[in-house]
Amino acid sequence: MQIVPVVLKDINGSTKKMVHYNRHSRIRDMKNSDDYETMPDEQLMVLASRGEKNAFATIVRRHQQALVNFFRRMGVNNNEEDLVQDTFVKLFKFRERYKPSAKFRTFLYFVARRIYVDYVRRQNRERTGAKAFTNHLSVVATVSDASSDQKTRAVEALHTLSEEMRSVVVLNVYQGLRYHEIVEILEIPLGTVKTRMFHALRKLRKAMSHDVEKA
Amino acid sequence: MSKRHNKRQSDCPDPEDIVAYLRNELDLREQSRVHDHLAGCSSCRAVAENFRGTIDKLENVEEKRLVRDLTPAVLAQIPETAWQQDKDIHFTHRTLFPILMLRLTTCLIVALGSAYVVHRMWQRHHATPPDEGALTHTTTPVLKQHEARKEGLLWLVRVQDSSGKWDPDQWGGRREYTIGLTGMALLSLARSDEDFLKKLKSIDQAVDFLLSQQHIDGRFGDEFDGTMYNHGIATVALLETYGKNKDPDLEEPLRKALDFIRRQQLPSGGWGYRKHSGEMANTSISTWPLQALLISAELGREDEGHALKRGLAWLVGVVDERGQFGYQQPRHFPHGPNALTAMGAYCVLRASKEGIAVDRRLLHQVEQALSMRPPEKPKANFYRTYFQVCALKEADKKQYADSVSDLQQELLSKRQQSGTNKGSWDPQDQWGTVGGRIYSTAMAALSLEGHSVQGL
Numbered sequence: 001m002q003i004v005p006v007v008l009k010d011i012n013g014s015t016k017k018m019v020h021y022n023r024h025s026r027i028r029d030m031k032n033s034d035d036y037e038t039m040p041d042e043q044l045m046v047l048a049s050r051g052e053k054n055a056f057a058t059i060v061r062r063h064q065q066a067l068v069n070f071f072r073r074m075g076v077n078n079n080e081e082d083l084v085q086d087t088f089v090k091l092f093k094f095r096e097r098y099k100p101s102a103k104f105r106t107f108l109y110f111v112a113r114r115i116y117v118d119y120v121r122r123q124n125r126e127r128t129g130a131k132a133f134t135n136h137l138s139v140v141a142t143v144s145d146a147s148s149d150q151k152t153r154a155v156e157a158l159h160t161l162s163e164e165m166r167s168v169v170v171l172n173v174y175q176g177l178r179y180h181e182i183v184e185i186l187e188i189p190l191g192t193v194k195t196r197m198f199h200a201l202r203k204l205r206k207a208m209s210h211d212v213e214k215a
Numbered sequence: 216m217s218k219r220h221n222k223r224q225s226d227c228p229d230p231e232d233i234v235a236y237l238r239n240e241l242d243l244r245e246q247s248r249v250h251d252h253l254a255g256c257s258s259c260r261a262v263a264e265n266f267r268g269t270i271d272k273l274e275n276v277e278e279k280r281l282v283r284d285l286t287p288a289v290l291a292q293i294p295e296t297a298w299q300q301d302k303d304i305h306f307t308h309r310t311l312f313p314i315l316m317l318r319l320t321t322c323l324i325v326a327l328g329s330a331y332v333v334h335r336m337w338q339r340h341h342a343t344p345p346d347e348g349a350l351t352h353t354t355t356p357v358l359k360q361h362e363a364r365k366e367g368l369l370w371l372v373r374v375q376d377s378s379g380k381w382d383p384d385q386w387g388g389r390r391e392y393t394i395g396l397t398g399m400a401l402l403s404l405a406r407s408d409e410d411f412l413k414k415l416k417s418i419d420q421a422v423d424f425l426l427s428q429q430h431i432d433g434r435f436g437d438e439f440d441g442t443m444y445n446h447g448i449a450t451v452a453l454l455e456t457y458g459k460n461k462d463p464d465l466e467e468p469l470r471k472a473l474d475f476i477r478r479q480q481l482p483s484g485g486w487g488y489r490k491h492s493g494e495m496a497n498t499s500i501s502t503w504p505l506q507a508l509l510i511s512a513e514l515g516r517e518d519e520g521h522a523l524k525r526g527l528a529w530l531v532g533v534v535d536e537r538g539q540f541g542y543q544q545p546r547h548f549p550h551g552p553n554a555l556t557a558m559g560a561y562c563v564l565r566a567s568k569e570g571i572a573v574d575r576r577l578l579h580q581v582e583q584a585l586s587m588r589p590p591e592k593p594k595a596n597f598y599r600t601y602f603q604v605c606a607l608k609e610a611d612k613k614q615y616a617d618s619v620s621d622l623q624q625e626l627l628s629k630r631q632q633s634g635t636n637k638g639s640w641d642p643q644d645q646w647g648t649v650g651g652r653i654y655s656t657a658m659a660a661l662s663l664e665g666h667s668v669q670g671l
Contacts, residue, residue, distance in 0.1 A: 035463070038463065038466055038467075040515060040516075042515065049301060050301055050302065051298045051299065051300070051301035051302030052298075053290065053298050056290075056293075057286050057290060060285065060286045060289050060290075061284065061286055064281060064284070064285050064286070065278075065280070065281050068279055068281055069278050069279060072279050073276075080279065081281070081285060084285055085285055085288055085289050085292065088285075088289045089289060089292045089293065092293050092297070095301075150272060150275065151275060151276050151277055153272075154272050154273050154275065154276050155276050158273070169273070172238060173270060173273050173274060174274075178240065179235070179238070179240045194231045194232075194234070194235055194240075195231060197231075197234055197235075197238070198230060198231040198234045201234060201266050201269050201270065204269055204273065205265060205266075205268075205269040208269070208272060
């Protein structure tokens with residue numbers, strides 16, 4: 001649809017700047033990539049599962065940036081882009097499991113979190129062994145005195161949380177997911193989401209106010 | 216922060232709920248309760264402020280920007296054959312199977328049709344005269360309602376301006392409400408399934424007119440005290456039109472219109488006449504933006520900025536213990552409770568049907584208030600009747616069927632049945648001089664719209 005700013009007269013005769021919509025100049029071609037840009041994710045995913053590559057490509061372009069930051073905030077350094085690619089490839093493999101009635105973003109982050117957990121397990125197997133997995137999920141980082149920059153302190157504080165708490169905070173605060181969506185992604189009860197969020201914010205407040213070391 | 220903190224009162228919310236409140240995660244009733252509690256409890260307010268400060272610091276972190284588009288790399292990992300395979304499967308499911316089913320169904324229909332014809336021929340051959348004393352069941356009231364609605368819509372189509380608008384100047388209304396009245400008329404046409412409307416251009420012309428009145432900021436119509444009425448009604452009408460025809464050309468205008476609604480939302484969560492300091496939200500104005508956001512949610516759009524949730528939280532905050540909705544606060548009825556209760560009830564009941572958590576006790580109180588009959592027959596009010604019918608239908612219970620029917624019969628008795636304005640309704644209510652005959656006819660036609668209450 002052609003959208004052109006024009007100056008028109010209103011019903012009272014005075015001029016004003018309006019928007020002119022040329023509704024009848026539109027070429028309706030469902031294969032046009034411009035059409036995909038305005039489609040909701042749920043519809044794109046259905047099209048992707050029917051073999052529409054461009055629909056899937058639109059999903060990738062739309063969500064890749066958010067996924068990079070999701071992995072970064074979860075504590076991944078330098079491998080974020082690989083994990084983002086893995087997420088989309090897995091999303092494609094899971095396409096038959098996706099039901100259009102479900103929110104797409106919930107499904108996307110369910111897959112993304114699985115990718116993250118697998119990544120952490122791989123990292124720990126490469127380091128020390130199974131025992132280290134639990135430790136790694138708990139350990140995290142230190143908020144150092146030297147990080148006077150508020151933004152850096154916030155990120156470092158985030159990394160002092162256990163993986164369970166960090167997941168809830170990242171999904172809710174950064175990825176904008178609601179509690180009931182987090183319930184589905186993490187497969188935990190709503191009460192647990194509320195409790196983890198509360199305790200996470202308490203710890204984060206302390207971590208950003210003082211030096212904290214957790215092991 | 217434990218419940219044993221000696222400064223906390225016994226009705227203080229659990230700190231986890233304070234966090235959930237800050238994240239807009241409570242149901243409407245709880246959200247409103249915590250909000251009100253924080254206004255009066257300094258201890259809990261301090262807790263909330265601490266958490267809010269933490270969340271603000273967290274939100275203020277840098278993002279890592281992608282330096283390249285990962286799409287080619289992702290697609291390179293998916294074999295080309297997978298896309299073709301999906302297309303083949305889809306073709307089989309969507310084309311071959313339906314063709315097969317269509318052929319089978321056709322054979323079945325032909326077989327059944329033949330059997331029916333044979334049966335009727337046999338019946339005719341063996342028929343006995345009907346019993347003249349037998350009662351005949353008629354659908355006369357339903358037919359009258361349908362005919363009345365159809366005539367009302369025909370009248371609206373007939374008086375539509377060539378520009379696509381309905382002109383209040385000609386029909387006893389106020390010119391500044393042209394947008395809103397055009398929206399009302401469009402809504403009545405868009406909601407109807409009448410076949411004759413599909414052949415006419417009335418809906419398209421009305422849509423084109425409204426779109427021509429949209430400003431760069433998304434607002435429909437000029438700015439004045441009644442802006443939110445005009446804008447809200449126009450947006451609702453366009454949303455319902457879009458809901459029916461899924462015209463992609465409406466998506467951008469609707470996105471801008473909804474953004475305008477969100478920007479006009481007051482800090483309290485409701486909407487007022489103007490967005491400026493000191494303005495108070497009221498139920499009359501808030502109803503239309505809320506309906507627009509509800510339809511948007513029903514169409515699958517995100518509730519950006521939690522505008523819908525915040526609006527509904529404000530709305531339930533003006534409900535009193537009897538389930539009646541006040542104008543700006545509970546038990547505040549400048550023009551009586553019935554119209555406000557009908558408007559509020561419609562929004563809340565619709566929200567509940569959409570899956571938005573609404574306190575069950577509140578819903579029950581609201582339904583009780585909605586279904587209460589006033590001691591005296593109230594004066595005619597097309598606006599109130601419309602919302603009462605909508606709300607009762609939204610409640611969707613058999614016991615309300617009679618109430619809906621009574622309201623509709625009352626409308627039928629007021630219809631103009633002859634003369635040049637046959638099919639329309641005289642604007643004889645408190646809003647008649649504002650909306651004129653366009654308003655009264657559109658509202659009446661909408662009230663006679665026939666989606667059923669439990670099979671009525």
